[in-house]
Amino acid sequence: MVATTTGPATEPHRPPPAGTRRRGRxxxxxxxxxxxxxxxxxxxVVVGGLVVLPLAQGVFFTFTDINEGNIANPVLGxxxxxxxxxxxxxLNVLSGDPAYGSFWAVLLRTLVWSxxxxxxxxxxxxxxxxxxxxxxRFRTLYRILLILxxxxxxxxxxxxxxxxxxxxxxxxxxxxxxxxxxxxVWLGQSPVAMVAVIIVNVWLGVxxxxxxxxxxxxSIPGDLYExxxxxxxxxWQRFTxxxxxxxxxxxxxxxxxxxxxxFNMFPVIYLITGQNPHxxxxxxxxxxxxxxxxxxDYAIASTYGVLILSVLLVFAGVYLRALRSREAD
Amino acid sequence: xxxxxxxxxGRTGAPAGRRPAPPRPGHRGRRSPAASVGxxxxxxxxxxxxxxxxxxxxxxxxxxxxxxxxxxxxxVNGSSLDNYARILAGEKGDFLAWFGNSLLIAGLTTVLxxxxxxxxxxxxxxxxxxxxxxxxxxxxxxxxxxxxxxIVPLYNLLLSLGLQGSAGGLVLVYCTTAVPxxxxxxxxxxxxxxxxxxxxxRMDGLSPFGVxxxxxxxxxxxxxxxxxxxxxxxxxxxxxxxxxFLSAADESKTxxxxxxxxxxxxxxxxxxxxxxxxxxxIPAAVVFYLVQRFLVSxxxxxxxxx
Numbered sequence: 001m002v003a004t005t006t007g008p009a010t011e012p013h014r015p016p017p018a019g020t021r022r023r024g025r026x027x028x029x030x031x032x033x034x035x036x037x038x039x040x041x042x043x044x045v046v047v048g049g050l051v052v053l054p055l056a057q058g059v060f061f062t063f064t065d066i067n068e069g070n071i072a073n074p075v076l077g078x079x080x081x082x083x084x085x086x087x088x089x090x091l092n093v094l095s096g097d098p099a100y101g102s103f104w105a106v107l108l109r110t111l112v113w114s115x116x117x118x119x120x121x122x123x124x125x126x127x128x129x130x131x132x133x134x135x136x137r138f139r140t141l142y143r144i145l146l147i148l149x150x151x152x153x154x155x156x157x158x159x160x161x162x163x164x165x166x167x168x169x170x171x172x173x174x175x176x177x178x179x180x181x182x183x184x185v186w187l188g189q190s191p192v193a194m195v196a197v198i199i200v201n202v203w204l205g206v207x208x209x210x211x212x213x214x215x216x217x218x219s220i221p222g223d224l225y226e227x228x229x230x231x232x233x234x235x236w237q238r239f240t241x242x243x244x245x246x247x248x249x250x251x252x253x254x255x256x257x258x259x260x261x262x263f264n265m266f267p268v269i270y271l272i273t274g275q276n277p278h279x280x281x282x283x284x285x286x287x288x289x290x291x292x293x294x295x296x297d298y299a300i301a302s303t304y305g306v307l308i309l310s311v312l313l314v315f316a317g318v319y320l321r322a323l324r325s326r327e328a329d
Numbered sequence: 330x331x332x333x334x335x336x337x338x339g340r341t342g343a344p345a346g347r348r349p350a351p352p353r354p355g356h357r358g359r360r361s362p363a364a365s366v367g368x369x370x371x372x373x374x375x376x377x378x379x380x381x382x383x384x385x386x387x388x389x390x391x392x393x394x395x396x397x398x399x400x401x402x403x404x405v406n407g408s409s410l411d412n413y414a415r416i417l418a419g420e421k422g423d424f425l426a427w428f429g430n431s432l433l434i435a436g437l438t439t440v441l442x443x444x445x446x447x448x449x450x451x452x453x454x455x456x457x458x459x460x461x462x463x464x465x466x467x468x469x470x471x472x473x474x475x476x477x478x479x480i481v482p483l484y485n486l487l488l489s490l491g492l493q494g495s496a497g498g499l500v501l502v503y504c505t506t507a508v509p510x511x512x513x514x515x516x517x518x519x520x521x522x523x524x525x526x527x528x529x530x531r532m533d534g535l536s537p538f539g540v541x542x543x544x545x546x547x548x549x550x551x552x553x554x555x556x557x558x559x560x561x562x563x564x565x566x567x568x569x570x571x572x573x574f575l576s577a578a579d580e581s582k583t584x585x586x587x588x589x590x591x592x593x594x595x596x597x598x599x600x601x602x603x604x605x606x607x608x609x610x611i612p613a614a615v616v617f618y619l620v621q622r623f624l625v626s627x628x629x630x631x632x633x634x635x
Binding site for chain 2: 032033035036037038039040042043044046047049050051053054055057058061071128131132134136137138142143144145146147148149150151152153154155156157159160161163164169171174203206207211214215218257260261263264266267283286287290298301302304305308309312313316
């Protein structure tokens with residue numbers, strides 16, 4: 001989806017004749033593009049101003065030892081008192097030192113978390129979309145009910161699940177206990193907590209995938225299926241030869257977005273298990289450094305932010321390149 | 330999404346659910362009864378899982394705090410409307426003021442984000458201009474950075490703009506998180522609208538902005554509905570930015586921030602928290618219900634052509 005297709009130009013590009021005076025060139029440039037720029041300008045001002053400036057400052061923070069104690073405080077009228085420390089933050093974090101969040105172990109956990117969640121989102125979402133994409137009674141009702149988790153504010157869902165997962169009086173353990181299964185302490189200090197947050201995140205993320213894939217299924221021409229049926233294709237062949245290739249444009253977009261969103265899915269984990277080292281992923285650790293502790297460590301939090309961005313950029317680059325080479329085949 | 334399906338699903342705005350489904354494997358009438366039972370069973374089970382957590386909060390919201398924690402769960406246990414009455418009467422904080430703030434902030438975010446995303450999406454879809462592709466890539470990158478880590482620089486920026494502590498500043502911050510995704514979706518939606526319509530509009534003497542305002546926006550209604558929903562949901566339940574950028578006075582909090590009072594002091598008031606959660610979820614559910622018939626066509630167009 002990234003700049004793979006850009007609509008054809010309304011006006012064809014004409015190479016400017018050589019030797020034009022600069023003002024003439026600028027004038028023609030504006031004549032041709034001014035309303036495109038006028039339409040884009042508000043976004044560039046708002047998003048650019050509120051993203052680029054803080055981002056630049058955030059990147060600068062990663063080279064300093066800034067924290068709540070030495071930052072300039074306009075309210076108290078205190079001057080900034082932090083030092084530039086070069087690459088020390090990056091070296092500390094990338095050394096994997098537990099004092100700086102055991103970066104590599106947490107990165108591995110983040111990758112596992114993103115992989116499992118997006119695979120489940122996609123698999124379950126595709127399954128439900130296939131079920132819904134056929135004539136059946138109560139289709140609209142099913143669709144509304146299945147999309148519901150998306151419409152509920154995240155902190156409400158988090159509360160609902162914390163209540164259900166409660167070890168002593170939660171409904172899940174009551175159900176497990178009444179059929180004689182073990183009743184784990186779901187949200188305690190153990191790897192079980194990771195299972196719990198993955199369940200919640202899958203529950204939250206399936207509706208988006210389902211809706212997007214359902215739309216993709218509806219855009220596959222029906223006569224392809226009829227032709228395949230006449231040719232004697234089995235349902236499985238129809239699925240692998242028509243459905244999956246037909247869904248590819250939607251799939252590639254939602255998987256890329258899904259990975260980015262899941263990688264940075266902070267509210268689910270933070271609201272359900274809090275600062276539990278067993279559910280710690282990169283972004284929740286950045287928050288722990290940012291929000292808690294005696295001195296809020298803005299420098300390390302920003303360093304984690306930059307590292308998260310780097311990991312995702314590498315992922316997006318590899319992913320888009322793989323897509324493009326597959327398209328070229 | 331191709332032009333014909335856009336015309337049938339998007340343009341007319343007919344409820345997607347009432348449209349006859351396209352013929353697909355398993356044509357109507359050819360499905361065996363066993364397959365029908367299997368299909369409905371799978372969908373019923375999935376729907377139950379989707380709805381149950383919210384349903385259970387609803388059940389709990391009627392119970393007193395002490396009964397909400399019980400050894401064997403029951404649907405009714407001393408249930409009454411007391412929790413709701415107490416919250417709405419303002420015994421637990423100025424609930425109605427929080428509600429108004431949230432509605433104002435989420436509403437403004439929705440309107441502003443949709444307007445910004447629509448004009449940008451249209452420009453990127455229709456015109457090739459230097460920087461257009463770069464802008465799209467920039468929007469993807471924006472979603473990769475954990476912005477909440479930038480609360481300090483954002484705080485300073487809003488302070489210097491004089492927007493710190495005001496609803497306006499928060500709305501702008503929410504727009505930066507909602508606009509990138511909304512732009513992608515709307516660009517895809519505009520890509521699906523045939524160019525001939527633009528040209529016909531220009532022939533009839535409309536300016537480029539006139540084409541955008543009078544022709545494109547009405548045609549893109551399903552896409553606008555979906556992006557509006559996304560922007561609303563983004564702003565409605567957000568906690569971290571809202572607690573950092575609004576003043577600490579009780580009457581200027583949003584719901585999401587105000588409700589944190591129920592979970593403090595190691596003693597969760599489950600019954601009240603549940604009732605308040607339901608009250609928070611209702612407006613989101615209303616917005617969701619209004620746009621849900623557009624969701625499938627709107628989201629698909631965005632991702633297919635994005």
